[in-house]
Amino acid sequence: MYKTWEELKDACKLCTKCGLCEDRTNVVFGIGVKDAEVMFIGEGPGENEDLQGEPFVGRAGKLLDKMLEAVDLSRDKNIYIANMVKCRPPKNRDPKPEETELCIDWLRNQVKLMRPKIIVCLGRIAAAKLIKADIKITKEHGVWFEKNGTLMMAMLHPAALLRDPRKKPEAFEDFLKLQEKINEVCRHTY
Numbered sequence: 001m002y003k004t005w006e007e008l009k010d011a012c013k014l015c016t017k018c019g020l021c022e023d024r025t026n027v028v029f030g031i032g033v034k035d036a037e038v039m040f041i042g043e044g045p046g047e048n049e050d051l052q053g054e055p056f057v058g059r060a061g062k063l064l065d066k067m068l069e070a071v072d073l074s075r076d077k078n079i080y081i082a083n084m085v086k087c088r089p090p091k092n093r094d095p096k097p098e099e100t101e102l103c104i105d106w107l108r109n110q111v112k113l114m115r116p117k118i119i120v121c122l123g124r125i126a127a128a129k130l131i132k133a134d135i136k137i138t139k140e141h142g143v144w145f146e147k148n149g150t151l152m153m154a155m156l157h158p159a160a161l162l163r164d165p166r167k168k169p170e171a172f173e174d175f176l177k178l179q180e181k182i183n184e185v186c187r188h189t190y
Contacts, residue, residue, distance in 0.1 A: 001109055005034050008109050012086055017102040020087035020095075026053035027087060030110060032080030037186040038073065038178075039116040040064075040081045041107065042157070043125035044095045050088035055081045060158035064122070067158075067172060071179040078189045082110055084126050094125055104129070111150075117185050119150055120178060123157030142174040144181065151181060 002008035013027045028045035031054050048058035056064050073079050085095040085103040111119070121127035124137040131145050131152050145152045156171045182189045
C-alpha cells in the first residue's frame with residue numbers, strides 16, 4: 001500500500017498489470033477532493049476520459065455533473081470520482097473480471113487513503129464488485145448497504161440515463177437520498 005496520493009498516482013500511471021495498458025492514451029486515476037467524505041466509483045474510462053485523463057468528462061459526465069450540482073456536490077469542492085479500472089477497455093466494453101481484479105488494488109489504496117464515509121457505485125459493474133455480486137441495479141439502486149463501516153449505494157450509470165431518459169426522475173431521487181445521508185453522517189461535505 002502506498003502512503004501518499006502522489007506515490008500512488010505515480011505508480012498507477014506506470015501500471016502494466018493487464019492488457020488495457022497497451023492501448024491507453026492516459027491512465028484515468030481519479031479527480032476531486034482527496035479528503036472527501038463521498039466517493040463516486042464508475043466502471044472504467046471511455047474514449048473522452050482516456051483522451052483527457054479524467055473520469056466522467058463525456059456526455060455521461062456532463063449529466064453526472066448536473067445531477068451533482070443539483071444536490072450541491074462537485075468534483076471541484078467536495079467529492080472524489082474514480083473508476084474500477086484505470087485504463088479504457090477497447091470500444092468502451094465492460095471491464096473483464098480479470099482486468100478488474102488486476103486493477104482493484106489501485107482503487108482499494110485510494111479508498112484507504114481517503115477513508116470516505118459514503119461510496120456511490122455508478123452502474124452495475126461497480127456495484128456488483130463493491131456492494132454485492134448479485135445486485136439488481138434496476139431494483140436496488142438507491143438502497144443503502146454498509147460494508148466495513150462504509151455506507152454504500154448503487155446508482156444508475158449516467159450513460160444508462162442517456163440511453164433511457166425516462167429513468168432520470170428515479171435517478172434524481174437517489175441523489176436526494178444521498179444528500180439526506182450526507183447531512184446525516186458527514187461533517188465537512190456541506
